[in-house]
Amino acid sequence: MGSLLKGSLGTLALMAASEVLYKLYMYWRQSRARENESKQSDGNDITEVFFFPDKEIACKTHFLSDTRCFKDNCKYSHGKTSLSELYRYLSSCRKTMDVCVFVMTSEDLVGIVLSMHQRGVIVRVITDDEQETISGSRVWALRKAGINVRTDHSSTYMHHKFVLVDGKLIINGSFNWTRTAIIGNQENVIVTNHQKIVSAFHSEFEKLWQQFDPSSVYDTELTKRNREESESCGDFEKI
Ligand SMILES: [Zn+2]
Structure with missing residues (x-):
């Protein structure tokens, strides 16, 4: 016995x-x-294309934390997916992150931006003014953390979906930062460090950053109002 x-x-x-x-x-x-x-x-040469939807959502703990995730019953994917590749490229950021994305409701993706900010990365975010306040939007979390967020102030959309990582790598495509984009929609994302393309996106970001500066928006509106007032005065004089 x-x-x-x-x-x-x-x-x-x-x-x-x-x-x-x-x-x-x-x-x-x-x-x-x-x-x-x-x-x-x-x-020297990074050019990759990723397509969505993923079959499962990639486990953020597994791909982003040092301790990894070894839960046998984890409900997220531990295999390589398009999202896990985005995690990898986003988390490779060390100095600057310029985010220009139309819709941001994914807690995991916004969480990466927040953790970059906490690590001292200089983060700037541009998004659409109407999408900022939709249900599930995580833009408030970025603002609350002290990240500089700017939006368009127009009836049209700030429809870009790109991120510049350290000014050297561009992640761009049709992909909004939403759960539907990850596991529902057909989407594409290109990641490249091709200098000419990165440079073009860098210029676009800087242009929009200036354009959506709240003080310059105010100036523009004030200028427009003054112009309209002077024009209406002109009309009056004509009468
Ligand atoms: Zn897991």
Whole structure:
């Protein structure tokens, strides 16, 4: 009986040990994959295209935290997806992040921007003024954290969906930062460090940043009102 018990305990211990070894092996393998990917990112030429929808939402903990996620029953994906690749490129940011995205309701994607800001990355955000206040919008969280957010003040849309990472990498496509875009819609995203393309987006961001400066919007409106007033005075004189 004693030897049977010892045998069972031994088997259990062996199973537990092999489980631990397996998890350590997986951790090592994923770390190696991550290192290789970051080496590729440091290379001279990055041009990638990603398509959505993903079948499952990528596990943010697994792809972004140092501790990773080893939950067997995790409801999110631990496999590589288009979103996990976006996580990787966004989180590679070290100095500046310029976000110009029409709709931002994804807590996970906005969370990356917030964590970059907390790490000292200089973050600027441009979004659409009407989308800022829709149900589920996370723009308030960006503003609350002290991130500089500017919006268009027009009846048309600020419809861009791009991010400049460290002024060197552009992430651009049809992809809004929403759950529907991740697992519902057909979307495309191009990631490239092609200098001419990055430079064009950089200029566009700077142009819009100036254009949507609240003080310049005020100036523009004031100028417009003054012009209208002077024109109406002119009309009056004509009469
Ligand atoms: Zn997970």
